[in-house]
Amino acid sequence: MSGEQPHLRPIAKELGDFIVQTASNYACGGAIPIHRNVEAKERTSLSAPPVVLRWDSLDLSSGVAKITLPVDPSNPDDVSTLEKLIRDCQPASFGMNGKEVLDDTYRKATKMDRSNFSTDFCPYELGIIDTIAQILLPGSKENIHTNGVKAELYKLNVYAAPSGFFKAHVDTPRSEQQFGSLVVSLPCRHEGGQLAVRHAGHSTTFDWGNASQQNDEACIQWAAFYSDCEHEVLEVTSGHRITLTYNLYYAPGRGDLADNSPAMDVKSLPLYAKVDEALKDPSFMTKGGGLVGLYCQHAYAHATTEGAKALPSALKGIDMAIYSVFRSFGLDVQAMTVLRHDISEYCNDDDDVNEITEPIQIGDEVVNKSFIGNKDKGVVLGGYGAAEGDLPMETIDSWQGDLKHVAWIRGPSDVNKNFGMAYMYGNQHEVDFMYTSLALIMDVPPAAERQQNA
Numbered sequence: 001m002s003g004e005q006p007h008l009r010p011i012a013k014e015l016g017d018f019i020v021q022t023a024s025n026y027a028c029g030g031a032i033p034i035h036r037n038v039e040a041k042e043r044t045s046l047s048a049p050p051v052v053l054r055w056d057s058l059d060l061s062s063g064v065a066k067i068t069l070p071v072d073p074s075n076p077d078d079v080s081t082l083e084k085l086i087r088d089c090q091p092a093s094f095g096m097n098g099k100e101v102l103d104d105t106y107r108k109a110t111k112m113d114r115s116n117f118s119t120d121f122c123p124y125e126l127g128i129i130d131t132i133a134q135i136l137l138p139g140s141k142e143n144i145h146t147n148g149v150k151a152e153l154y155k156l157n158v159y160a161a162p163s164g165f166f167k168a169h170v171d172t173p174r175s176e177q178q179f180g181s182l183v184v185s186l187p188c189r190h191e192g193g194q195l196a197v198r199h200a201g202h203s204t205t206f207d208w209g210n211a212s213q214q215n216d217e218a219c220i221q222w223a224a225f226y227s228d229c230e231h232e233v234l235e236v237t238s239g240h241r242i243t244l245t246y247n248l249y250y251a252p253g254r255g256d257l258a259d260n261s262p263a264m265d266v267k268s269l270p271l272y273a274k275v276d277e278a279l280k281d282p283s284f285m286t287k288g289g290g291l292v293g294l295y296c297q298h299a300y301a302h303a304t305t306e307g308a309k310a311l312p313s314a315l316k317g318i319d320m321a322i323y324s325v326f327r328s329f330g331l332d333v334q335a336m337t338v339l340r341h342d343i344s345e346y347c348n349d350d351d352d353v354n355e356i357t358e359p360i361q362i363g364d365e366v367v368n369k370s371f372i373g374n375k376d377k378g379v380v381l382g383g384y385g386a387a388e389g390d391l392p393m394e395t396i397d398s399w400q401g402d403l404k405h406v407a408w409i410r411g412p413s414d415v416n417k418n419f420g421m422a423y424m425y426g427n428q429h430e431v432d433f434m435y436t437s438l439a440l441i442m443d444v445p446p447a448a449e450r451q452q453n454a
């Protein structure tokens with residue numbers, strides 16, 4: 001073929017082979033420059049202020065010590081504070097066969113436990129944790145239904161010249177939920193001390209040495225990797241390599257708050273008292289209880305199989321609040337796709353009425369019910385209808401929904417509309433489309449039963 005560059009072929013093949021391996025994505029990292037005396041509004045790109053560390057000094061006369069990194073090497077006070085920090089650290093051990101071992105032929109470094117220091121550095125603030133969640137979480141452990149990351153500060157480590165190092169090892173996971181480690185290199189001049197991370201025959205090296213850089217180019221640098229990666233800190237040849245290490249855990253992240261958010265009290269949501277009031281009111285859903293429906297306010301990809309599977313965890317804002325509040329009262333709540341709904345007495349006339357609100361007619365009969373689909377399905381090619389807008393039995397079968405009576409509290413809006421079904425009608429074989437909307441549908445027990453359970 002003309003223009004073909006044969007030497008590129010093996011490279012392209014190698015690249016392709018690497019990418020398709022699931023083992024190809026095992027580490028990520030970055031650098032954030034330090035800004036000094038810059039107003040937030042004047043910053044053009046992401047940068048971080050100098051890092052402040054405070055620690056319990058072993059020298060009791062001074063109590064708590066403080067250092068701001070990077071230090072100015074020409075300032076004797078700065079230099080002596082750095083020396084004090086080094087003195088206040090203890091030899092760093094490592095885990096071997098379930099025991100903590102000190103052996104400076106394997107690890108030559110010092111450390112400080114997290115209970116002995118505090119810092120204003122926060123990896124969440126700089127977007128590091130969000131980045132890790134995006135790069136390292138997807139598909140890494142399919143059976144764990146979670147999309148958040150919790151980073152737990154573990155230690156402060158100092159690898160000093162000459163010859164601070166940590167030979168190749170794999171970190172000891174602190175729990176079942178741990179999936180990786182994060183190492184943050186604080187701005188401090190040093191050379192050497194590269195972090196090599198290896199996985200399935202591949203290797204990535206993070207070189208944070210910056211002794212040749214001017215102080216005003218100082219950076220916070222970081223790397224995160226999966227727990228099964230072997231890693232190694234090569235010898236530090238000058239200066240001090242100061243790192244913070246974090247254990248990375250799966251966390252519920254955005255998800256079903258009713259079950260997974262001990263940090264939030266559902267009762268704190270303004271909606272809670274309103275729902276409580278409604279459920280206690282015997283005039284609400286008096287006759288034998290039944291299904292109450294509210295269309296969601298936000299947009300979701302509910303008409304794709306993957307989008308539908310992500311529900312209800314992917315609910316946002318007020319939709320998640322409604323879901324969580326009703327669940328907290330022990331009600332069965334489902335996020336369901338709705339093809340058509342009937343206009344019931346509960347539906348607000350002011351609602352943005354679109355074709356979804358047309359009554360369902362099967363043959364000559366108007367069915368006073370809503371047509372609700374199974375949760376996880378994509379766009380459906382429906383059956384053959386007699387006329388436009390007609391819902392023949394075949395269509396109902398092909399969409400695999402159920403006709404149910406639902407009392408609608410809030411009608412659908414265009415924001416929430418997804419293309420849900422295509423079907424043919426008429427003797428000209430014309431094609432028509434139907435949209436679906438996502439709704440929260442809760443099963444409310446009869447008033448008498450609610451009184452008993454209250």
Ligand SMILES: O=C(O)CCC(=O)C(=O)O
Nearest residue numbers: 157171183195233243245
């Ligand atoms: O400080 C580092 O770069 C990594 C240290 C490390 O591997 C560890 O603490 O387990």
Ligand SMILES: [Fe+2]
Nearest residue numbers: 169170171231
């Ligand atoms: Fe390690």
